[in-house]
Amino acid sequence: MSSILELKNLSFVYGQGTPFEKTAVDNLSATIEKGEFIGIIGHTGSGKSTLVQMLNGLMRPTGGQVLLDGKDIWSEPKKIREIRFRVGMVFQYPEYQLFEDTVYKDIAFGAKNKGLTGDELDKAVRKAAEFTGLKGELLEKSPFDLSGGEKRRAAIAGVMAMEPEVLILDEPTAGLDPMGREILLSQIVNYHKERGITVLLVSHSMEDIARVAGRIMVMNHGALHDFDKTKSVFAKGGELRKIGLKVPQVTRIMQTLRERGVDVPDGILTVDEALEVLSSLLKKEGKIW
């Protein structure tokens, strides 16, 4: 594997030189490999949003570098737009960016800006709509006539249609109902699998992160607190609690069981895993057949 994103001593200070000066990201270094699914967690105001906005050149770091495929994205400031097509960014509540008169046109906006035309554009738009589960007949509707969940999908499809190499999603499931969250999340996982691209997911839901992420970046007060495999990060539950975060509920239950002497493995992340472990354990003890 080769690295796609390399962050070198990245810093961002808001309002530099004013009394309101505030360091949002502090001297952060990390390497992200091609095709990884990274989860980013941290309490509110820990610098997650600032960090991801620097990755596609929406914010210029006040210190350090972002290397995309080994090249500093700010080496040619005039070409920063091209970076934004390669590193797609879905903001929080992205449905507020919809503006075209049909959903189709809105999804096509980014891809068109990238320079796609004709069949290529049409294919990219329909493919993106399919990934997010938007039905064909919705494409000709006005985006303002869609339901909240559909709007969200349309907005995410608008970024997917640019066919980025890295996709960053900032809280894509916030405000959706449990079913909607579940579906959207699996669509993102499918997208990641099928396209083989790198995905960065910012979320407050530890359950979501545990389900999808291969590695997790833990942010705390603008610094990278931890960057490790999902299992290893959640194995340090006490440490996470200290910085205002939690581990998934089921992980905590299993950890408690372990502490009380039940023979279950460490780092159980999903309910399905737990079910499997517990039922085989009970079978062994002859409690169920």
Add this chain to the structure above:
Amino acid sequence: MVRDVAFGQYFPGKSLMHRLDPRAKLVCFVAFVVLIFFTFNYAALGLIAAFTVFMIAVSGVSPKFYFKSLKVILFVVLFTSVLNLFYGSGEAIWQWWILRLTWNGIHRAAFVTVRIICLILASSCLTFTTSPTELTDAMERLMKPLAVIHFPVHEIAMMMSLALRFVPTLLEETDKIMQAQKARGADLESGGFLKRVKALIPILIPLFVSAFRRAYDIATAMECRCYRGGSGRTRMKILHMSARDIMSMITTAALIGGVIVCNIFMTSVI
């Protein structure tokens, strides 16, 4: 970023200027602004400028922010003063093509520059030290006599405070939408005039949509709290005039007197 503009911002504090009753402040401010345009010689202008400096000094807000608010209108100041420079009447002291430089023009340029700067500094001083709520409150109280002729004083004041309250919210929203559209490759920085205007569409439409949504939300929220207009409403903060407010008005009156005396006893230069 749009948020960097200092003009019109409020800086909470406890200075003399902050503690003045907003009504007294507003009355003095209006008198001062009118007075700025009744200066016809350098002595009067000097008085006005000195008073502006005095106001800044007692406002407790760092001069840096005053400079920042001036930066915004730097172009306007330059433009009008250069225009005035060549607009004077009288004997030309230098001439090239249609440009005639006269002593009268130089005086005019100096006056217009100082006047605009004082105007901006004074209004900055007012908004820096008075919160929008205080300001609209004061306006409502001062306009109250107009209710006799069925002028909707309370409604106007409510509209103003709502509008002011949404300025920062909408600025923030604009910022967010701009970032989101830039992330989709919207090009806001290059191209000709028409292209740039067209590039604003993806920003303005979502902005309008969200402004309307917020307006409906706040209307519903107000109705849920049984808001039904101004009549019979009591206030949480009742304004009190104190000795320092009277003093501020006496000082302003003295300034008016001073400027009038200057105007009477000295020849006007413009």
